Amino acid sequence: MHRSGTSAVARILNIMGAYFGPEEMSLGANVENPKGFWERRDIRNINDAVLNSQGADWSHISNFNLDELTEEAKTEFELAAKPIVQELNKNSPWMLKEPRICLLYPLWQSLVDSALCIHVQRCPLEVALSLKSRNGYSLSLGVALWEKYNLLAFEYSKKSPRVLLSHQYLMTEPIAAVKQLYGDLKAFNCDDLREPSESEIESFIDPNLYRNKGDDDAVKAILNKEQLHLRDLIESGEIMNLDKLPPLSLSAAATLETFDILQDEKKKLATKVLNDAKDLEMKCLRLQKKYNKLQNESNKTILKLESLIESAQEAAIKLTRSRRWKLGNLLSLKTTQEDGSIPYAPLSNVFRRYDNFKKKNSKNH
Numbered sequence: 001m002h003r004s005g006t007s008a009v010a011r012i013l014n015i016m017g018a019y020f021g022p023e024e025m026s027l028g029a030n031v032e033n034p035k036g037f038w039e040r041r042d043i044r045n046i047n048d049a050v051l052n053s054q055g056a057d058w059s060h061i062s063n064f065n066l067d068e069l070t071e072e073a074k075t076e077f078e079l080a081a082k083p084i085v086q087e088l089n090k091n092s093p094w095m096l097k098e099p100r101i102c103l104l105y106p107l108w109q110s111l112v113d114s115a116l117c118i119h120v121q122r123c124p125l126e127v128a129l130s131l132k133s134r135n136g137y138s139l140s141l142g143v144a145l146w147e148k149y150n151l152l153a154f155e156y157s158k159k160s161p162r163v164l165l166s167h168q169y170l171m172t173e174p175i176a177a178v179k180q181l182y183g184d185l186k187a188f189n190c191d192d193l194r195e196p197s198e199s200e201i202e203s204f205i206d207p208n209l210y211r212n213k214g215d216d217d218a219v220k221a222i223l224n225k226e227q228l229h230l231r232d233l234i235e236s237g238e239i240m241n242l243d244k245l246p247p248l249s250l251s252a253a254a255t256l257e258t259f260d261i262l263q264d265e266k267k268k269l270a271t272k273v274l275n276d277a278k279d280l281e282m283k284c285l286r287l288q289k290k291y292n293k294l295q296n297e298s299n300k301t302i303l304k305l306e307s308l309i310e311s312a313q314e315a316a317i318k319l320t321r322s323r324r325w326k327l328g329n330l331l332s333l334k335t336t337q338e339d340g341s342i343p344y345a346p347l348s349n350v351f352r353r354y355d356n357f358k359k360k361n362s363k364n365h
Contacts, residue, residue, distance in 0.1 A: 001149040002058065002099045003130035004122040005167035008205060010038035010097035012178055013118075015200050016185075016193040019091035021084075039098050046080045047100035049073075050107065058100055059137070059145060060263055062256035066106060077107055085111045093192045102153035109160065116188055117157040118181075121234045122167035124227060125219045139222050141259050144252035147227050150234065155245050161188045164237055174205035224251050 014020050025040040051057050053073040056064040085108075088094040101108055109115055128142025137145075163184040170177040175198050182195045223231065226249035233239040233246075 001102060001120075001122075001127060001146055001153070003127050003134065004099075004120050005170060006097050006099065006120045007038050008167075008170060009118060009120050009165060009181075010095060011204055012181065012196065012201070013095045013193075014038065015196045015204070016182065018093050018095035018193065019088065020095065021088070040084075040096075042080075042084060043096065043098045044100070046077060046084075047098060047104055049080070050077050050104055051100065059135070059141075060260050061103065061145075061148060062253070062260040064103065066104065074107070078111070081108065082111055093190060099149070102149045102156075105153065105156035109156075115160050116185070116190070117153075117160050117162040119153060119157070119162060119164045119234075120167055120170075121164060123219065124231055125222055126167075128222070140251075140255050143223055143227055144255040144259075147230060147252045148248055148256065150230065151245055151248060154234075154239050154242075158243075162240065163188075164234070164240060166235075170205065171207055174201050174207075178205075224249055227252065 010020075020026070020038065021040050025042055026038070048057065050069070050073060051061075051064060053070065053076075054064050054068065088096070096108070105117075124143050124146040125139070127146045128137070128139045131137045131142040131145070132139060163181065165177065165181055165184075169180075178196060178201050182193065185193055219231075220228065226246060230239075230246060233242070239245070
């Protein structure tokens with residue numbers, strides 16, 4: 001299960017000599033896991049693809065059912081996972097750590113000749129508090145995820161050799177816990193592993209990273225009766241000997257289903273907002289094109305008007321400099337002054353008086 005301390009266990013196994021894989025495949029470290037996740041990117045991508053084939057993801061699992069996986073999804077999984085397992089087998093002993101395997105273990109088991117499972121038990125409230133810190137999930141959702149992941153993990157691993165390790169024990173008594181883990185693995189003939197030195201263990205296991213601790217009173221306040229029973233079964237180790245595991249509690253099933261419904265609605269709303277934003281962007285682009293077209297036409301019209309005005313001004317200048325204009329205007333000026341009107345008559349009047357003057361003079365000659 002996510003946030004259960006499996007990264008620390010994976011690193012301990014690596015120190016013991018278990019092959020992890022090419023360094024470039026590692027998800028690395030961040031604030032969530034300062035010492036590293038010890039997960040492979042390719043494994044996560046394969047698991048996500050399987051979950052996504054049913055519209056699920058790691059926390060969106062209310063309707064996920066491995067038995068309903070399509071043949072196409074199974075084939076795609078095998079094509080992607082088989083080469084990885086073959087590469088791991090060349091570097092035996094090896095280890096694989098990825099929380100989604102809790103949901104998909106039968107698929108991976110089908111590709112491995114002999115798999116040994118290590119279940120890391122952590123207080124469900126601590127898991128929920130860590131998920132709340134990382135993902136903002138409610139405590140009830142975090143505990144519901146813990147319940148379903150653990151029920152499936154223990155159910156699927158029934159026929160495999162398996163070991164149970166307490167996260168609290170590992171973080172508070174790391175040397176003793178690692179010694180116990182090594183002894184359990186040796187009992188299953190994992191002879192190619194070595195026991196880490198105390199200095200190796202202390203250099204990696206940092207008790208200060210044991211965060212989000214939950215006290216018993218808070219656990220009882222958050223967990224339902226079935227979840228408390230499941231916690232007790234795991235802590236005591238009794239779950240390792242049960243032929244039939246308890247079903248998922250009704251409240252956990254309802255919590256997971258409600259979360260999935262809300263997530264689906266959020267996705268639909270997000271899709272609608274995105275589509276509306278795209279439509280608005282297209283409308284803006286169309287309006288911008290129309291505006292640019294009108295702006296270009298307007299600029300062309302303005303240029304034409306400016307050209308016409310300039311031509312008119314040039315024609316007016318030429319006209320006022322002509323002999324016909326000067327004589328016609330002089331005659332018009334003389335006549336209009338005698339009539340008491342304004343000195344300059346309209347242009348048509350100027351030309352008319354000039355033409356009359358010209359005709360009169362031609363008769364005299």
